[in-house]
Amino acid sequence: MENKDIKRYTVTTALPYANGPVHIGHLAGVYVPADIYVRYLRANHRDVAFIGGSDEHGVPITIKARKEGLSPQNIVDRYHNIIKKSFEDFGISFDIYSRTSSETHHKTASEFFKKLYDEDKFIVKTNEQYYDADNKMFLADRYITGTCPHCGFEKAYGDQCESCGTSLSATDLINPKSAVSGNVPVMKETKHWYLPLDKYEPWLKEWIIDGHKNDWRPNVYGQCKSWIDSGLHPRAVTRDLDWGVKVPIEDAEGKVLYVWFDAPIGYISATKELTPDWEKYWKSKDTKLVHFIGKDNIVFHCIIFPTMLKAEGSYILPDNVPSNEFLNLEGDKISTSRNWAVWLHEYLEEFPDKQDVLRYVLTANAPETKDNDFTWKDFQTRNNSELVAILGNFVNRALVLTKKYFDGHIPLRGELTDFDKTTLEEIKTFPLRISSALETYHFREGLRELMNLARLGNKYLADTEPWKVWKTDPKRVETILNISLQIVANLSILGNPFLPFSMDKLRKMINFDIIDWNKSGDLDLLEEGHKLNKPSLLFDQIDDKAIENQINKLMETKKANILSEAKAKPAKPNIEFDDFAKMDIRTGTILEAEKVTKTKKLLKFLIDTGIDKRTVVSGIAEYYKPEELIGKQVSIIVNLAPKKLRGIESRGMILMAEDADGKLVFVAPVSDVKNGSEVK
């Protein structure tokens, strides 16, 4: 578990993409656990570099910039600043929060690429891609639009059709156009460099499958194993684009490093900006590298980036990649585009000075083993019945009693009862209970143990009843409160990684400034006669009103989303009658229907079209059972070019209407007509 040879730590957090602000999903998955871990390490005098930064390259940012008539730099500046500020205000204690548009990063990423290039670690492939001759640029992904080959949507992108959701390749599009000029693009050869992941397969097997079977989380390990087992392929590391890190070699005009290649190098660049002595954090065997990420990033951080580091040769590899699952919000997936999220910068405004409440809730309910749900009701309950009632209340009781009886001075601990002794012994066990949870990335459990210490305090007070004893034996009360206050002091140390703002406040109240983890478990942290400052409440109740406001806000979002989803898509451009007349739509009857094996969506039909009996394959298996369709009359395009699907030749297409939720409904004659009737 705890490796004694470890001298220092490099802890990184996934780089948030600078095209939007940060929400609670990011926090719960990555930043809060990483921050707890780092604060814990620092309290143990470990040498830590805590690295974060914004990921600012890639096509989506350039598209957003174009849409808003701004430069990509404008866009990333905007979001980088929002994100950076909100992390600061939230107490994510980065040693540096940098960005990939920085000069240092460009230089670092270039050199990294150059070294692999010089050492012949890449393979080169040439293929044909669309090219806009006027603007002299290759059209990657979203820079090309055209008609979707299967839903007919005219504004499909080169990587995906937003109408039917299919992922496409640019060459699939019908009537492709450049999104930049509107011109018809030409095919032109382009050269790209690939990282041959396949060559590293044996090494990855040894390193991950054999080497990290027991210390990586099951979700991380399983995901890696799945990738490796299914066979790795060379992956392009360059792109034809003008926003990003220029490919630093001749013959690479207009090419940049692909974002996934440059982004993780950002961890290294940021460390360079942090300290000239950066190499010890990345190249020294006695440094432990830990990547905190969400589950969407597992492949990059466990397979691709390590392969890059391995290929480069001089870097250490991650010791662990604690990846969380996803956090849902009120039962639905968090979605930036649907505005279904609790945004950090808004939370900070609406709940001022309540950073720790959110940190607490997100940790107590962290998606460590499976997706979890964040609800405002739970947020309120955890605040009111855990933070306020258990932790805040215990501290308040101890401090108020001390003020009342001893004017805020720590009383003498006199003769101990057996109960005192067992309580003191138990206090001593908490540092190890919490640290062994944190060392193994079990943050939820660590926090639970912290609360158990506060529970122990409450129980101690309830059992010893100092407010009663005071009347008969004030000496005894001195001992009771001394012990209670030692618990308070211990809480302030042990709670600091989780609740830094509140523990800071607590330390001021008890006039105490130690956060050294090694001092925790000590039973004389507060010495006799030590003067406490005036107590105040650590946490406040959150009332129903505040929760209702948040829930209403989400309801509004939901309404707005339903409205916009219900809106019909705008009509496509007019066509000539001749274009319509080319389509031959007939009525037909389903004679046979069966599921295509090994597919989720495909049904295979035999249809009597009046003209003939033919096989048609259709992707509706999610909505209809084959047996209930036999005998049903449908509309079918009979002169669509045949297409092989899963080895079955489909001759025609059944007409379906798609509802807002994606459900497909037959478009068919309302009463039976003879098969082969023309639809016109």
Add this chain to the structure above:
RNA sequence: GGCGAGGUAGCUCAGUUGGUUAGAGCGCAUGAUUCAUAAUCAUGAGGUCGGCAGUUCAACCCUGCCUCUCGCUACCA
């Protein structure tokens, strides 16, 4: 369809190289208590550990099949 992760009390989760009464917190009920932000403390109710088979003296834990959720992937004429 393939692969991965998960399915344990109303909710959120622990758990065991398989061992005899399955745990915690929150919520709920009852009682105690008043120092404390109506907070606390005790006690209790509540679970056929997703389903069915199998291996075993013994399975929540191992094996097989099935089922549901999430993710990746294939697929949607």
